Amino acid sequence: MKKVAKDFGSHELLLNYANRRWGLTKTSRVGEVMALIRECQPSTFEEWKEWYFEHAYTKAKYPEKVSRECLQELGNRLYQKLKDTVIPQVLDSVSRLTExxxxxxxxxxxxxxxxxxxxxxxxxxxxxxxxxxxxxxxxxxxxxxxxxxxxxxxxxxxxxxxxxxxxxxxxxxxxxxxxxxxxxxxxxxxxxxxxxxxxxxxxxxxxxxxxxxxxxxxxxxxxxxxxx
Structure with missing residues (x-):
């Protein structure tokens, strides 16, 4: 089966850390993705993508429909967290790290x-x-x-x-x-x-x-x- 996920190379470590730190892809923000894909049982990536945007809702007290714009906004927040918080902290830590x-x-x-x-x-x-x-x-x-x-x-x-x-x-x-x-x-x-x-x-x-x-x-x- 042909995989579709992008390899972010050396950026992956920082992206994953910041995403988990602020919970940007928790079910409260992007919905129950694994439950959705099992319900969909897609035969192609395009089928899954369309299904997701049709059926995904945030898992919250007041669920909201997840759109492409929602994911873009989460990506923008991830970038700001990395630039404003994570990267300065990493640079400061590296500069003071000893054996x-x-x-x-x-x-x-x-x-x-x-x-x-x-x-x-x-x-x-x-x-x-x-x-x-x-x-x-x-x-x-x-x-x-x-x-x-x-x-x-x-x-x-x-x-x-x-x-x-x-x-x-x-x-x-x-x-x-x-x-x-x-x-x-x-x-x-x-x-x-x-x-x-x-x-x-x-x-x-x-x-x-x-x-x-x-x-x-x-x-x-x-x-x-x-x-x-």
Whole structure:
């Protein structure tokens, strides 16, 4: 099959970083693109493109139709964010970067942040979720499981289970910085096929849940699994 996506070369790293940082292609801005293309089942690129602009709506409280002009406006915003914020920050960082910084970073990432992340996971699961949902048994995923890299804990309800992934973020970070990759979406679907339950991504700040609205979604999933 002939692919159509453009290769942005060395620009890709900066474009991807800024796009994710400000969440410019989140479903709230461009719609549920993967769900749309699966619904469309296009045989050609032109068929998919026409379908998208006919059926795409932002996933928001008040959905709006997505147009070519909407995508152009998002591209304009991406350019301004890169020019006004990202590039100056990168140039300043590069000018002050030392070899010692790189050595320290590798050590910190491998040893220190792994330990901190481990403590955060324990705190989120056992100090918050286990107390919020006392009838659920939480267990670490088996490292041998196909999903272990994408699912940190199982929430067991009888023979069924839902999954939890814990993502530590800084206190002033935007949740738009994080998006589920196509690979992870596939892994989450495979998990649901195996265990019956969905996978929930929890963002933590200072060992507490930041996206607390997800607790209602987890409760709904618990109720659904109990009814099976």
């Amino acid at each position: 010692a910084d790189c050595v320290d970073y590798i050590y910190e990432l491998t040893i220190c942040r792994t330990y901190d992340g481990y403590l955060t996971e324990k705190s989120i699961i056992y100090n918050e979720l286990a107390k919020k949902f006392p009838d659920v048994t939480f267990e670490e995923t088996d490292p041998e499981l196909d999903h272990a890299g994408d699912v940190d804990y199982l929430g067991k309800i009888g023979e069924k289970a839902f999954g939890i992934q814990v993502k530590p973020i800084t206190a002033n970070a935007s949740l738009g910085n994080y998006s589920v990759t196509a690979r992870m979406q596939s892994s989450f679907r495979a998990f649901e096929d195996d265990f019956g339950g969905k996978v929930f991504v929890i963002f933590s700040v200072d060992d507490h849940i930041k996206n607390t609205e997800i607790l209602d979604d987890i409760q709904s999933e618990i109720n659904r699994l109990k009814s099976l």
